[in-house]
Amino acid sequence: xxxxxxxxxxxxxxxxxxxxxxxxxxxxxxxxxxxxxxxxxxxxxxxxxxxxxxxxxxxxxxxxxxxxxxxxxxxxxxxxxxxxxxxxxxxxxxxxxxxxxxxxxxxxxxxxxxxxxxxxxxxxxxxxxxxxxxxxxxxxxxxxxxxxxxxxxxxxxxxxxxxxxxxxxxxxxxxxxxxxxxxxxxxxxxxxxxxxxxxxxxxxxxxxxxxxxxxxxxxxxxxxxxxxxxxxxxxxxxxxxxxxxxxxxxxxxxxxxxxxxxxxxxxxxxxxxxxxxxxxxxxxxxxxxxxxxxxxxxxxxxxxxxxxxxxxxxxxxxxxxxxxxxxxxxxxxxxxxxxxxxxxxxxxxxxxxxxxxxxxxxxxxxxxxxxxxxxxxxxxxxxxxxxxxxxxxxxxxxxxxxxxxxxxxxxxxxxxxxxxxxxxxxxxxxxxxxxxx
Amino acid sequence: xxxxxxxxxxxxxxxxxxxxxxxxxxxxxxxxxxxxxxxxxxxxxxxxxxxxxxxxxxxxxxxxxxxxxxxxxxxxxxxxxxxxxxxxxxxxxxxxxxxxxxxxxxxxxxxxxxxxxxxxxxxxxxxxxxxxxxxxxxxxxxxxxxxxxxxxxxxxxxxxxxxxxxxxxxxxxxxxxxxxxxxxxxxxxxxxxxxxxxxxxxxxxxxxxxxxxxxxxxxxxxxxxxxxxxxxxxxxxxxxxxxxxxxxxxxxxxxxxxxxxxxxxxxxxxxxxxxxxxxxxxxxxxxxxxxxxxxxxxxxxxxxxxxxxxxxxxxxxxxxxxxxxxxxxxxxxxxxxxxxxxxxxxxxxxxxxxxxxxxxxxxxxxxxxxxxxxxxxxxxxxxxxxxxxxxxxxxxxxxxxxxxxxxxxxxxxxxxxxxxxxxxxxxxxxxxxxxxx
Numbered sequence: 001x002x003x004x005x006x007x008x009x010x011x012x013x014x015x016x017x018x019x020x021x022x023x024x025x026x027x028x029x030x031x032x033x034x035x036x037x038x039x040x041x042x043x044x045x046x047x048x049x050x051x052x053x054x055x056x057x058x059x060x061x062x063x064x065x066x067x068x069x070x071x072x073x074x075x076x077x078x079x080x081x082x083x084x085x086x087x088x089x090x091x092x093x094x095x096x097x098x099x100x101x102x103x104x105x106x107x108x109x110x111x112x113x114x115x116x117x118x119x120x121x122x123x124x125x126x127x128x129x130x131x132x133x134x135x136x137x138x139x140x141x142x143x144x145x146x147x148x149x150x151x152x153x154x155x156x157x158x159x160x161x162x163x164x165x166x167x168x169x170x171x172x173x174x175x176x177x178x179x180x181x182x183x184x185x186x187x188x189x190x191x192x193x194x195x196x197x198x199x200x201x202x203x204x205x206x207x208x209x210x211x212x213x214x215x216x217x218x219x220x221x222x223x224x225x226x227x228x229x230x231x232x233x234x235x236x237x238x239x240x241x242x243x244x245x246x247x248x249x250x251x252x253x254x255x256x257x258x259x260x261x262x263x264x265x266x267x268x269x270x271x272x273x274x275x276x277x278x279x280x281x282x283x284x285x286x287x288x289x290x291x292x293x294x295x296x297x298x299x300x301x302x303x304x305x306x307x308x309x310x311x312x313x314x315x316x317x318x319x320x321x322x323x324x325x326x327x328x329x330x331x332x333x334x335x336x337x338x339x340x341x342x343x344x345x346x347x348x349x350x351x352x353x354x355x356x357x358x359x360x361x362x363x364x365x366x367x368x369x370x371x372x373x374x375x376x377x378x379x380x381x382x383x384x385x386x387x388x389x390x391x392x393x394x395x396x397x398x399x400x401x402x403x404x405x406x407x408x409x410x411x412x413x414x415x416x417x418x419x420x421x422x423x424x425x426x427x428x429x430x431x432x433x434x435x436x437x
Numbered sequence: 438x439x440x441x442x443x444x445x446x447x448x449x450x451x452x453x454x455x456x457x458x459x460x461x462x463x464x465x466x467x468x469x470x471x472x473x474x475x476x477x478x479x480x481x482x483x484x485x486x487x488x489x490x491x492x493x494x495x496x497x498x499x500x501x502x503x504x505x506x507x508x509x510x511x512x513x514x515x516x517x518x519x520x521x522x523x524x525x526x527x528x529x530x531x532x533x534x535x536x537x538x539x540x541x542x543x544x545x546x547x548x549x550x551x552x553x554x555x556x557x558x559x560x561x562x563x564x565x566x567x568x569x570x571x572x573x574x575x576x577x578x579x580x581x582x583x584x585x586x587x588x589x590x591x592x593x594x595x596x597x598x599x600x601x602x603x604x605x606x607x608x609x610x611x612x613x614x615x616x617x618x619x620x621x622x623x624x625x626x627x628x629x630x631x632x633x634x635x636x637x638x639x640x641x642x643x644x645x646x647x648x649x650x651x652x653x654x655x656x657x658x659x660x661x662x663x664x665x666x667x668x669x670x671x672x673x674x675x676x677x678x679x680x681x682x683x684x685x686x687x688x689x690x691x692x693x694x695x696x697x698x699x700x701x702x703x704x705x706x707x708x709x710x711x712x713x714x715x716x717x718x719x720x721x722x723x724x725x726x727x728x729x730x731x732x733x734x735x736x737x738x739x740x741x742x743x744x745x746x747x748x749x750x751x752x753x754x755x756x757x758x759x760x761x762x763x764x765x766x767x768x769x770x771x772x773x774x775x776x777x778x779x780x781x782x783x784x785x786x787x788x789x790x791x792x793x794x795x796x797x798x799x800x801x802x803x804x805x806x807x808x809x810x811x812x813x814x815x816x817x818x819x820x821x822x823x824x825x826x827x828x829x830x831x832x833x834x835x836x837x838x839x840x841x842x843x844x845x846x847x848x849x850x851x852x853x854x855x856x857x858x859x860x861x862x863x864x865x866x867x868x869x870x871x872x873x874x
Contacts, residue, residue, distance in 0.1 A: 083850055089843035097553055097828075100543055108537065115787075116534055116801050121780050123814050137851050170850055206814040221658075225669055228814035232662055247866055253859035260855045292854045339829070343558050350552075350831035353863055357856040358832060361844040364553050365828035377560050377643040377665035379826040389816040391534075391802035392776070394787035395795060406526035407798040413520055413607055414574050417729045418697045419794040422690035426790055429684055 001281070001305040006315050018306055019322065022237070022266065022372045033189045033218040040193030045201050051190040056132075056163045060185065065201050067167070067183040072176055075169040083170060084177075090362045091142050091177050097364030098150040101383045112402045115394040120387045122152035125203070127195030127227075128180065129210035130171060132161035132187050138174035139360060143367050143381065144210050145178035151386035156180045157205055159195060161187020188212075192219035196227045209385065211368075230381060234372040235264035238356055239325040239345075241316045242271045242280075243332040246352065251276075252283035254329060254355050255305065256297050263299035268306045268323070270316045277307050317341040324375040327356045346375045397430050438718070438742040443752050455743055456760065459674070459703065459809045470626045470655040477630030482638050488627040493569075493600045497622065502638045504604070504620040509613055512606040520607060521614075527799045528579050528614050534801030535587040538820045549839045552831040557824045559589035562640070564632030564664075565617065566647035567608060569598035569624050575611035576797060580804050580818065581647050582615035588823035593617045594642055596632060598624020625649075629656035633664045646822065648805075667818060671809035672701035675793055676762040676782075678753045679708045679717075680769040683789065688713075689720035691766060691792050692742065693734050700736035705743045705760070707753045714744050754778040761812040764793045783812045834867050 004014045039047040045062035052060050076084075107117035126148045130141055141158070148156055158175055160168070162185040175183055184202055186194060192212075198204030207228035208220060220229040238258040242251055255267035271277050284301060288294045310316045317338055320328060324344035332338070335350040342348065346369030349356050360367045368381035395403070404423045411419035441451045476484040482499035489497050513521075544554035563585045567578055578595070585593055595612055597605070599622040612620055621639055623631060629649075635641030644665035645657060657666040675695040679688055692704035708714050721738060725731045747753045754775055757765060761781035769775070772787040779785065783806030786793050797804045805818035832840070841860045848856035 082846055086843040086846040086850075089840065090847060093547075093840070096547065100545060100553070101555060103540065106537055110530075110533065110801070114801070116537070118538060118802070118819075124780070139847055139851065221661075224658075225809075225811070228811075247862070250859065250862050250866070253855050253862055256855035257853070257859045260853060287855070287858075292852070297855065335831075342827070343561070344825075345827050348827060348829040350829060351833065353834050353837040353867075354830055354832040355859040355863065357848060357853075357859045358837070358840065358844055359830055360856060361847045362840045363830045363832075364547075364551070365555070365830060370825075372662075374662070374665075375825065375827070377825060380828055382555075382826065384821070384826075388781075388807075388812065388814060389819065389821075390779070390782050390785060390812070391817055392785040392787060393791055393796055393800045393802060394772075395791040395800075396788065397790050400790040400795070403526065403530070403795065403799045406523040407795055409519055409523040410527060410576055410798045411794060413523075414576065415729070416694070416697060416794075418690050418693040418724070418734065419797060421724075422687065422694045422792040422794045425684070425687050425690055426792065429687070430790075 001301050001307065004306060004308040006308065006310045015319070015322075019373070021304055022234070029214050029218050033215055033222060036189040037193040037219060037222055040190050040199065041197045044199035048186050048190055048194055048199060051188065052186060055188055056161050058162070058165045062201050065184050065186060067172070067185055071167065072172050072183065075167050075172040076176060078169040079173045084173065087138065087142070087174055087177050090139065091146060093362050093364040094142055094146045094366075095150055098147045098366075098383050102150070103384070103387070113396055113399045114403070117392050119390045119392065121390065122154075123148075123206045123386050123388065124153070125155035125157065125205040126153045126386060127205035127208040128156060128158040129191060129195075129208060129212050129216055130158055130160040131212050131216070132163050136160065136168045136171050138170040139367065140211060141171055141174035141180075142178050145175065145180050147366065147381055147383050148386040149179045151383040153386050155205070157195065157202065158183045159186045159191035161185070161191070189215045189219035192216055192223060196223035207386070209381065230368070230385060231370060231374065231378055233368070235266065236261045237266040237268075237325050237371060238327040238329065239268045239270060239320055239323055240329040240331060241313070241320065241338060242269060242276060243273060243313060246276060246331055248276065248279035248283040249287070250355070251280045251331065252287050255280070255284060255301070256287055256291060257355070257357050258327070259297035259300035259305060260291065260293040261296070261300075263296055264304065265300045266304040267301065268308065268325070270308045270310055270319055272310050272312055272316070274309050277309050281307055313338055320345065324373045326369045326371045326375065327359070329354070329356055344375045346370045346380050400426060401430065438738055438744065441743060441745040443745065443747045452756070452759075456810070458741055459671070466651050466655050470652055470659060473626040474630040474656060474659055477627050477636065478634045481636035485623050485627055485631055485636060488625065489623060492625055493598050495599070495602045499638050502621050502623060504609070504622055508604065509609050509620065512604050512609040513613060515606040516610045521610065524575065524579070524611055524614050527576065528583060530799050530801040531579055531583045531803075532587055535584045535803075535820050539587070540821070540824070550833055550836040551840070554829050556827045556829065558827065559591075560643045560823050560825065561590070562592035562594065562642040563590045563823060564642035564645040565593060565595040566628060566632075566645060566649050566653055567595055567597040568649050568653070569600050573597065573605045573608050575607040576804065577648060578608055578611040578617075579615050582612065582617050584803065584818055584820050585823040586616045588820040590823050592642070594632065594639065595620045596623045596628035598622070598628070626652045626656035629653055629660060633660035644823070646818065667805070667822065668807060668811065668815055670805070672703065673698045674703040674705075674762050674808060675764040675766065676705045676707060676757055676760055677766040677768060678750070678757065678775060679706060679713060680710060680750060683713060683768055685713065685716035685720040686724070687792070688717045688768065689724050692717070692721060692738070693724055693728060694792070694794050695764070696734035696737035696742060697728065697730040698733070698737075700733055701741065702737040703741040704738065705745065705762070707745045707747055707756060709747050709749055709753070711746050714746050718744055750775055757782065761810040763806045763808045763812065764796070766791070766793055781812045783807045783817050837863060838867065
């Protein structure tokens with residue numbers, strides 16, 4: 001863990017090292033992924049079955065690629081009622097927040113009599129990738145699928161690897177609650193290829209979302225353009241700005257909740273209170289003695305964790321804006337003045353009773369958020385990812401008379417004569433009083 | 438040019454060929470671009486000067502990379518007043534439409550007492566790439582720069598190659614009108630590298646937008662993640678749906694206005710009126726005899742152009758939704774019934790007095806639009822490209838009591854104990870009546 005202090009002469013160098021630690025450049029696996037995508041495009045279902053045999057150690061025929069309703073029924077029956085209820089609390093809140101996000105269409109007539117506007121429409125079909133094994137989180141299924149549903153996407157196809165044929169009941173229950181329309185037991189780059197290019201069994205979609213390993217990320221990079229993709233997520237991060245009286249154990253657990261995700265995760269505490277800094281550092285050590293995922297959390301905390309003491313909260317805000325964190329907690333009596341000054345953060349959690357884990361499950365806003373400082377320019381997943389805009393203009397004769405000549409002048413200056421003529425021929429038709437143009 | 442008829446038995450095969458023609462897979466230039474980006478990252482300004490010497494045949498020092506205010510003044514003085522006025526008509530209308538696009542923040546308190554919301558903030562800095570030579574369009578400078586300015590982006594850096602040292606006065610005048618804060622005489626992949634990684638002279642930006650050749654497109658692909666990028670544009674396209682009495686020459690010019698962009702451009706007329714179809718075909722041939730860019734337009738029209746006769750307008754709409762065109766004109770007495778059924782299009786132009794060229798220059802909506810069928814999932818450039826969302830939650834003690842247990846249950850089911858503990862420790866503190874947590 002790194003201890004930094006803004007009043008130390010080494011601070012800028014230490015902080016620069018901490019930021020560089022988040023550099024998002026990752027190893028690429030271009031070659032193998034290019035081959036897998038080409039095979040899926042060429043051989044369709046046969047390639048999917050072959051890769052599934054090779055990577056997930058299971059024999060599967062095209063007819064068995066899709067997980068049947070009976071299998072989903074059976075899996076859902078295994079999930080305890082208490083967890084169905086928890087999924088429902090989460091899903092209801094996520095739906096409600098994303099419904100509030102839905103944008104309105106725009107339409108107005110301007111001073112030149114031109115009707116202008118912008119219409120939002122949902123995508124027809126979306127593919128949702130869900131990782132297999134330990135990285136398969138039902139909460140992630142809800143967070144990826146529900147915004148698409150709320151946006152009005154009709155077809156929602158999910159691909160999830162089932163190594164050795166083992167299904168994850170809670171993932172299937174979450175998919176059913178979220179309204180996923182079809183689920184396939186296919187993973188890796190081959191799943192992304194199937195969703196992008198389509199096979200006899202898996203029709204192509206318009207956008208592929210969801211987390212995955214390096215192969216899945218590279219496959220999304222390569223199919224980008226043919227279909228839309230979401231951003232390539234890096235390791236998870238949190239910055240906690242704490243002031244005033246706080247339970248050090250609660251703050252320590254918030255830091256460890258990030259650290260336990262991944263040895264590459266980063267958890268940072270920023271506080272003007274040196275005594276609190278030390279108390280949280282001690283509480284982290286205490287929790288690491290009993291935490292089930294202590295090995296992962298310890299690796300993350302030792303290598304990437306940081307506690308930064310600052311002179312005041314203004315200094316804290318300046319650091320937050322440089323970090324542009326995925327998650328930001330403001331744990332203090334009155335978080336509003338700090339909140340108002342934050343320019344870059346994926347999601348913000350305000351006050352003492354709002355740990356980031358609430359946002360991971362039941363808060364309502366999406367937990368798929370920009371990592372590695374990309375909150376400078378990127379946003380969390382939302383209904384906007386499943387909608388697109390069509391702009392429109394409706395100009396009548398009088399409007400064309402008013403704004404047409406400027407278009408002709410610019411088109412001629414750019415050397416695009418057909419552009420200019422397409423406007424001027426109409427102006428001429430109008431001048432002649434022709435009823436046709 | 439391809440003549441298709443929906444009542445022909447070959448229609449589906451012919452139409453499938455027409456769609457496949459738009460396949461967006463392009464040749465990649467990964468290797469050279471990777472080297473250029475690495476050199477810029479390593480050597481900064483020195484690499485920019487070296488590549489500019491090599492590719493643009495001009496000696497330049499770091500101090501001369503930025504185009505000075507005096508040079509911009511001199512260039513603007515060369516632009517005729519009439520063109521300054523036309524640029525201003527365009528800029529004013531573009532600003533006005535994009536201001537209307539600006540979204541509102543969201544903030545509400547739900548039934549569980551949780552305050553939820555979403556705040557939009559502008560990016561700090563944006564890089565605008567402008568191609569050199571004949572592809573340098575002042576209208577494109579307005580369309581890329583003004584939405585960023587309207588969104589509130591403070592710093593707008595433009596890179597434009599100036600082969601052999603030749604500046605384009607109208608491009609510089611457009612940049613000044615659009616509020617570009619700094620302009621550099623650097624082009625190609627090296628410009629994208631400078632904008633993404635920063636050099637001593639060109640500070641890094643958060644997002645790079647603007648059209649470019651294959652090297653620029655590949656460079657954007659490779660820096661994606663470190664900075665945001667816009668979509669990689671393919672050749673321009675238009676679909677015109679025409680019915681009722683129309684001037685065939687006006688429609689022919691609308692088709693040729695796309696065709697004259699690029700031999701790969703595609704212009705398609707869809708009409709239920711066989712006589713109109715023939716008249717437009719003849720009019721295209723007539724215009725091609727005199728059009729200055731006839732060679733380019735002829736190549737596009739012959740290879741990729743199409744006239745499709747349909748039984749009725751419902752058939753036309755179905756084809757439009759399959760094509761998902763960049764531009765769509767609905768040239769008929771009452772376009773509304775067709776307009777209402779279109780699900781996928783970048784921009785729509787309604788009525789007889791609204792040729793697509795109006796939208797290229799002075800309409801107001803953006804002319805940077807999704808090509809190659811990507812209107813299925815993508816949208817035109819807008820203020821949304823220069824804003825990002827931060828979601829927030831503020832839960833008080835009572836809210837945590839209500840929604841916290843579901844989060845604990847899901848975190849435990851996912852095996853993330855620190856997540857569960859970060860919630861339950863606060864619930865315990867509350868149960869004990871502790872004043873601290």
